[in-house]
Amino acid sequence: MYYGEKRVENPIRWAMVGGGKGSQIGYIHRSSALRDYNFDLVAGAFDIDPVRGQEFGASLNVAPERCYSDYKTMFAAEAEREDGIQAVSIATPNFTHFEIAKAALQAGLHVYCEKPMCFSTAEAEELEALVKQTGKIMFVSYGYAGHQMIEQARQMIAKGELGKIRIVNMQFAHGFHNVAVEKNAASTAWRVDPKKAGPSYVLGDVGTHPLFLSEAMLPDLKIKRLMCSKQAFVESRKPLEDNAMTIMEYDNGAVGYLWSSCVNAGAMFGHKIRVVGELASVEWNAEFPNQLLYEVQGEPQHVLHRDMGYLTPQAVADDRIGAGHPEGLFEAWSNLYGRFAMAIEKTEKGETIDFWYPGVHAGVLGVKWVDKCVESAEQGAAWVDYE
Structure with a gap:
């Protein structure tokens, strides 16, 4: 039984690309990641419209200067901060996944990506090779597996x-x-x-x-x-x-x-x-x-x-929660986000990951x-x- 205690020593500094106002999947990501104190949402490029994205970020209590117009600007700016982001979730349409995930890995970030991970097997294998090269963690959003x-x-x-x-x-x-x-x-x-x-x-x-x-x-x-x-x-x-x-x-x-x-x-x-x-x-x-x-x-x-x-x-x-009380999709996703956080921490400490998860190879x-x-x-x- 899990009672919501944090699973990592310090919350992972986390950002989102996409998932802005009106995005159902964005809300699921945030609710799941933030539930157990394993992540701290500190930045985002939430919308293709910069003004709308900043307004939405403000509604999530993200500092205005960390609500960015696009993911490239965010990755570059956050890399200059001592408290810059460590991980990013990609909640954008399919055709953007490959370029954002590639840029995130190259920026030294751990990635949680909506599926499909990209359009072609060649692109997918390129991302898998990049994960091996950078040593970063990449999760693919198969949320039902968390049940x-x-x-x-x-x-x-x-x-x-x-x-x-x-x-x-x-x-x-x-x-x-x-x-x-x-x-x-x-x-x-x-x-x-x-x-x-x-x-x-x-x-x-x-x-x-x-x-x-x-x-x-x-x-x-x-x-x-x-x-x-x-x-x-x-x-x-x-x-x-x-x-x-x-x-x-x-x-x-x-x-x-x-x-x-x-x-x-x-x-x-x-x-x-x-x-x-x-x-x-x-x-x-x-x-x-x-x-x-x-x-x-x-x-x-x-x-x-x-x-x-x-x-x-x-x-x-x-x-x-005890038997008889129903658990659902948010709990399943939270279970996977918990594994994401633990995988990040173990990787950054040089420890072996001793559990399975929907990683880049699943993508x-x-x-x-x-x-x-x-x-x-x-x-x-x-x-x-x-x-």
Whole structure:
């Protein structure tokens, strides 16, 4: 059980690029990072409009002289201060991620980046090489992985409680964009513009979330090849897709299925993952994040609940309140921001990081998966080798 004590000796001096007024994702980042006294928001380039950005920064109690017009100015100015920033979160549209993340790493900053990390596998690998070169920490924003029951599933699978893994069934298929909502919503319009969103819409926007959950639960399972069929049911979204089905074959003989969609009319969220082994299965649903289904062949269905004594120690370590009280997205993100802070401190002290997190390599794998899905779809849903 975690009671909110700081996890680092001194709060990390932290800034944001983007995430300004009206940004839902910006609020989630700030609420999660600031909750446990591990970060101190001291600077920001919050908006493409400098005046609006400074006004917003003032509402967050950021000093006016540290509310910058753009990220380049911020990185340069903060580098001259004895109390300059140590880390930055990037909460901007997809097409800006690569250049901002690269500049931040080159400026000696630790980075927490929204996904997808960039547009191409080549760019992603360049960032990974830069992380190794600079020795800095880079997190990718797969916030759902911070839920405790993901850790429980990871531990159960590692212990062999499911037996040999056969099937991984994943989806993130909501219905809120079943019509062209982007015509009246700027926050959605850029997501269907290839110049700003990259080579995909739902594959990169929602599909990579359950994909990373599978990587977190099954870290040793590797994709051998895949095939993908994608559609744009709302015609104006072409050449990007609003629906896709991907089939994957893994190196151990298992198969995976991932449905990515924003046109699943009537679905509130539709984000879940089921891992099927030869002995039993586990299933996690983001709409019921405090529970994990555990189904053993020939036995009644087991519903495991957060913060119960039958769970593994790793799964209860991040619980913030007793069983029965619901925890949600903000708590999950806070758990990951806590790991971000601890990873920064351990790195700067030269200590070994002894926990997993969605790092730069997870970002590489997500970008590569989207690239391969698009490659397959453009070949008429052909099988493509993953390596």
